Amino acid sequence: MKEILAIVRLNRMNQTKRALAEAGLPSVTAKDCLGRGKGLVDLQLLKGAERGYEEAISQLGQSQRLIPKRLLILVVRDDLVEKAVHTLIRVNQTGKPGDGMIFVMPCLEAYRVRTEEYGDIVLDEG
Amino acid sequence: MIMIRSIVRPEKVDDVLAALMEAGFPGVTKISVVGRGKQRGIKIGEITYDEIPKEMLLTVVKDSDKDFVVRTIMKAARTGDKGAFGDGKIFIVPVLESYTISSGVRQNADGGIEEVKP
Numbered sequence: 001m002k003e004i005l006a007i008v009r010l011n012r013m014n015q016t017k018r019a020l021a022e023a024g025l026p027s028v029t030a031k032d033c034l035g036r037g038k039g040l041v042d043l044q045l046l047k048g049a050e051r052g053y054e055e056a057i058s059q060l061g062q063s064q065r066l067i068p069k070r071l072l073i074l075v076v077r078d079d080l081v082e083k084a085v086h087t088l089i090r091v092n093q094t095g096k097p098g099d100g101m102i103f104v105m106p107c108l109e110a111y112r113v114r115t116e117e118y119g120d121i122v123l124d125e126g
Numbered sequence: 127m128i129m130i131r132s133i134v135r136p137e138k139v140d141d142v143l144a145a146l147m148e149a150g151f152p153g154v155t156k157i158s159v160v161g162r163g164k165q166r167g168i169k170i171g172e173i174t175y176d177e178i179p180k181e182m183l184l185t186v187v188k189d190s191d192k193d194f195v196v197r198t199i200m201k202a203a204r205t206g207d208k209g210a211f212g213d214g215k216i217f218i219v220p221v222l223e224s225y226t227i228s229s230g231v232r233q234n235a236d237g238g239i240e241e242v243k244p
Contacts (some may be wrong), residue, residue, distance in 0.1 A: 002222070007155055031157060032157075033156060034157075035156060036152055036153065038152050038153055071155065085242070087244070089227055089242060095228055096228060100228075102225035103224050104223040105219055105220060105222060
């Protein structure tokens with residue numbers, strides 16, 4: 001059993017949810033978050049740089065602004081990790097910086113609170 | 127590869143982010159959380175406040191950078207010289223794989239890099 005943490009664009013959430021449901025992995029937890037990557041993008045600076053202001057261009061790459069993203073948390077069976085990751089990449093990939101990251105981490109146990117079942121049976125079928 | 131989940135005071139977040147940027151680790155995700163610790167919240171008079179707002183920072187780094195990053199975060203997040211209750215906690219979680227969505231590049235725990243085509 002693995003935990004997948006995916007950080008994606010806000011405006012891709014609907015497509016992501018639909019694609020995951022079609023892939024048989026409808027269960028997901030989502031959370032608003034802010035973040036930055038190695039790209040260091042500041043939208044105002046970018047706009048200024050596009051218009052050719054010298055000051056904005058000189059400050060590119062120094063901003064520390066955090067950008068709103070959506071954090072998705074999925075717990076899936078070991079054999080479905082590849083399917084989930086490929087679905088997420090296919091839907092969210094635009095090729096530009098800011099598409100986000102996916103992290104795969106081990107998860108030891110999963111329980112269903114309603115029935116006290118545990119193990120792979122509480123997870124999505126795929 | 128490991129994920130460092132640090133829970134810090136909201137007023138110290140900017141210091142920690144600046145320290146991480148200076149140390150060369152720009153990639154961070156920030157989530158607002160509420161919680162309590164060993165002191166069971168703050169008791170003021172009759173009322174106990176046990177949902178104290180904090181910020182959780184997620185950073186994924188190489189195993190070899192772990193000690194340096196943890197020390198950087200602790201130095202920036204501590205209040206005063208000796209620190210105080212409520213400064214937060216840092217948890218370390220193993221990460222098996224990380225994917226950059228824009229390029230589709232996978233990085234394994236041992237540092238191997240591979241391109242994924244969905």
